[in-house]
Amino acid sequence: MEICKLEHIHKDYRMGEVVTPLKDICLNVHAGDFIAVEGPSGIGKSTLLYVMGTLLQSDEGCYFFEGKDVSRLSDAEKSELRAKKIGFLFQDSTMIQALTLRENLIFTQGVGGKKDPKKVDELLYQFGLEDRADFFPHQLSGGQRRRAMAARALLHNPRLILADEPTNDLDDHWSEEVIRLLKEQAGKGTAVIMVTHNSRWAKTATRRMRLEDGVLTDMNA
Ligand SMILES: Nc1ncnc2c1ncn2[C@@H]1O[C@H](COP(=O)(O)OP(=O)(O)O)[C@@H](O)[C@H]1O
Numbered sequence: 001m002e003i004c005k006l007e008h009i010h011k012d013y014r015m016g017e018v019v020t021p022l023k024d025i026c027l028n029v030h031a032g033d034f035i036a037v038e039g040p041s042g043i044g045k046s047t048l049l050y051v052m053g054t055l056l057q058s059d060e061g062c063y064f065f066e067g068k069d070v071s072r073l074s075d076a077e078k079s080e081l082r083a084k085k086i087g088f089l090f091q092d093s094t095m096i097q098a099l100t101l102r103e104n105l106i107f108t109q110g111v112g113g114k115k116d117p118k119k120v121d122e123l124l125y126q127f128g129l130e131d132r133a134d135f136f137p138h139q140l141s142g143g144q145r146r147r148a149m150a151a152r153a154l155l156h157n158p159r160l161i162l163a164d165e166p167t168n169d170l171d172d173h174w175s176e177e178v179i180r181l182l183k184e185q186a187g188k189g190t191a192v193i194m195v196t197h198n199s200r201w202a203k204t205a206t207r208r209m210r211l212e213d214g215v216l217t218d219m220n221a
């Protein structure tokens with residue numbers, strides 16, 4: 001089943017000099033895909049995830065999510081789509097400082113649909129955070145925060161997970177564990193797009209792609 005599709009996506013940034021991170025991006029993403037996107041720093045990998053997350057509108061080309069042209073959705077429809085169907089695991093992901101870790105996850109669940117504290121506790125346990133549930137965000141280490149964001153991305157059984165360098169700040173054990181849990185989620189039918197610099201983790205994906213000069217190339221082909 002197709003989850004989303006990028007057709008000839010083009011995106012410029014015009015701040016002083018024009019930068020074109022995405023020139024002609026075509027990609028079909030299916031349920032259960034686990035796609036690694038590699039490429040040098042500053043090339044446009046995060047920009048690609050913003051477009052796929054409906055956070056950034058491309059200048060040209062079409063982005064379809066579950067068959068719907070995202071450019072035709074209202075802001076409210078896009079928010080609902082993001083809250084219910086997309087799990088974000090971004091570099092600059094943040095939590096609400098006034099809420100504990102468990103409260104943050106329950107809050108995010110409530111935005112996307114029904115609250116399910118049991119699922120929250122199960123995810124906290126899977127990511128080794130059960131003894132940090134009542135901590136505030138500022139009381140967590142970088143690695144613990146990263147794992148918390150991974151847990152949050154899995155809360156809703158999303159259709160699509162966008163993971164931007166998800167193993168940053170993590171030791172080998174937790175890097176492996178986060179990749180394993182993302183892979184397990186792909187096994188349940190979620191499509192996972194993972195940006196990574198590390199070929200060790202890229203190799204675990206079912207498809208390896210490289211972003212360079214604004215185009216995506218399939219490294220398996
Ligand atoms: N909002 C923005 N406005 C202007 N330029 C941007 C913006 N976001 C990113 N860029 C530029 O676009 C290029 C691609 O950035 P990014 O997608 O973050 O790359 P990567 O994730 O591969 O490191 C970089 O040159 C960056 O400076």
Ligand SMILES: [Mg+2]
Pocket residue numbers: 045046047164
């Ligand atoms: Mg980036």
